[in-house]
Amino acid sequence: MRSKAMEQKPTNSEVDILSVLWRLGPSSVREVYEDMNQRREIGYTTVLKLMQIMFEKGLVTRNEDSRAHIYSPLQAQADTQRTLIDDLVERAFGGSAHKLALNALSSKKATPEELAEIRSLLDHLEEQK
Amino acid sequence: MRSKAMEQKPTNSEVDILSVLWRLGPSSVREVYEDMNQRREIGYTTVLKLMQIMFEKGLVTRNEDSRAHIYSPLQAQADTQRTLIDDLVERAFGGSAHKLALNALSSKKATPEELAEIRSLLDHLEEQK
DNA sequence: CGCATTCTACGAATCATTTCGTATAATGCG
DNA sequence: CGCATTATACGAAATGATTCGTAGAATGCG
Numbered sequence: 055m056r057s058k059a060m061e062q063k064p065t066n067s068e069v070d071i072l073s074v075l076w077r078l079g080p081s082s083v084r085e086v087y088e089d090m091n092q093r094r095e096i097g098y099t100t101v102l103k104l105m106q107i108m109f110e111k112g113l114v115t116r117n118e119d120s121r122a123h124i125y126s127p128l129q130a131q132a133d134t135q136r137t138l139i140d141d142l143v144e145r146a147f148g149g150s151a152h153k154l155a156l157n158a159l160s161s162k163k164a165t166p167e168e169l170a171e172i173r174s175l176l177d178h179l180e181e182q183k
Numbered sequence: 184m185r186s187k188a189m190e191q192k193p194t195n196s197e198v199d200i201l202s203v204l205w206r207l208g209p210s211s212v213r214e215v216y217e218d219m220n221q222r223r224e225i226g227y228t229t230v231l232k233l234m235q236i237m238f239e240k241g242l243v244t245r246n247e248d249s250r251a252h253i254y255s256p257l258q259a260q261a262d263t264q265r266t267l268i269d270d271l272v273e274r275a276f277g278g279s280a281h282k283l284a285l286n287a288l289s290s291k292k293a294t295p296e297e298l299a300e301i302r303s304l305l306d307h308l309e310e311q312k
Numbered sequence: 313c314g315c316a317t318t319c320t321a322c323g324a325a326t327c328a329t330t331t332c333g334t335a336t337a338a339t340g341c342g
Numbered sequence: 343c344g345c346a347t348t349a350t351a352c353g354a355a356a357t358g359a360t361t362c363g364t365a366g367a368a369t370g371c372g
Contacts, residue, residue, distance in 0.1 A: 065329065069274050077277070084348080100331050102350070107329095121338060121349055132286065138275050139287050145198050146267050148206070151287045152297040157261065158268050158284040159304055168281040169305055175288055176298055176305075194359060212319085229361050231320070236359095250319060250368060 061129065061137050064113055067104055069138065075114070076131045082122040190258065190266050193242055196233055198267065204243070205260045211251040 064072060074086045087101040105125055108114045116123040127134070139154070147154045159172070193201060203215045216230040234254055237243045245252040256263070268283065276283045288301070 066274065067330065073275060073277070083350085096330095097332055098348095099333075099350095103331075103352085104329095106351075123350080135275055135283075135286050138271060139283065142267060142271055143287070145195065146202060146264055148202070150297075152293045152301065154264075154268065155284040155287040156301060156304060157264050158272070158280045158287065159301070159308070164281045164308065166309065168279075169309060172281065172285060172288070173302070173305060175285060176302060179288065179293065180295065180298060196360065225360095226362055227318095228320095228363075232322085232361075233359095235321075252320080 061133060062111070062113075063137055063141055064108075064134065068108055068113060069134075071101070071104055071108065072113070072127055072131075072134060075125060075127050080117070080124045080126040082124055084122065086125070190262065191240065191242075192266055192270055193237075193263065197237055197242060198263075200230070200233055200237065201242070201256055201260075201263060204254060204256050209246070209253045209255040211253055213251065215254070 070090065071086060074089045075081060078085060078089065083102045083105055084098070086105065087096070087098050090096055090101060105114065105116075109116055109125070112128060114125045115128050116125045139151070143149060143151045143154050147157075164172075199219065200215060203218045204210060207214060207218065212231045212234055213227070215234065216225070216227050219225055219230060234243065234245075238245055238254070241257060243254045244257050245254045268280070272278060272280045272283050276286075293301075
């Protein structure tokens with residue numbers, strides 16, 4: 055039983071766009087387009103259409119005060135990330151989030167600060183037992 | 184520059200099938216079908232077709248000695264998982280694997296043993312500095 | 313042997329996602 | 343004002359993933 059409405063998993067392209075919005079903050083289609091287009095070739099109206107669809111789906115809101123609408127994610131970044139993680143954990147890690155964490159940590163160059171951050175989280179988790 | 188050929192990211196259905204193979208070991212289409220069909224409704228020939236496509240793509244091998252071919256993953260489980268994690272990290276975590284790890288660990292009920300396992304990994308990682 | 317069962321192969325429908333062309337409205341500037 | 347530029351909206355093609363029907367070959371059993 056969940057208290058919130060089930061959050062739908064965004065498609066790959068939708069995640070790409072959310073990522074830009076997370077990084078840039080509320081943005082116009084053009085701004086998102088400019089950013090995305092640096093990483094991979096994509097047309098302006100393609101981005102526009104995607105964002106319109108996301109608006110219809112309720113993945114983003116938009117402010118229509120100015121001619122160029124300004125889009126913002128509707129869900130918190132962490133919530134969307136959680137949805138994506140849960141899906142991957144379920145599908146490829148037999149439901150075990152810690153296995154995913156283990157795999158993500160190993161062999162990836164993390165700074166000492168980042169490792170410390172994780173330690174800190176572990177301490178926190180154990181306290182709560 | 185990678186030493187190995189670029190590993191293609193399996194589709195969702197393909198990951199589902201790989202998951203079954205990881206769990207059951209080398210299996211026939213029917214075995215995979217039986218298992219998968221318990222979780223979600225899916226037709227036998229659908230599974231067959233998927234596995235045939237995976238064979239063509241080089242995601243799995245198969246032993247054709249017996250009439251019912253026996254399929255096995257071609258890549259190590261950990262490698263495939265790594266591919267999936269990398270993709271998600273890139274797409275939704277701004278390239279930061281440790282952020283994904285943090286998110287995966289927090290709020291998920293992990294056993295003390297699992298937490299210890301992660302600590303142990305951290306120790307290991309820090310030693311290598 | 314002859315039939316029911318179980319396989320593989322394969323084409324093609326269906327469905328989801330991504331892509332973009334075109335129409336048209338708003339804006340800004342010389 | 344009139345034109346170039348930049349928006350949105352929208353339909354629909356293109357692509358990718360999933361699904362399944364059907365055909366025909368192998369197997370096993372009475």
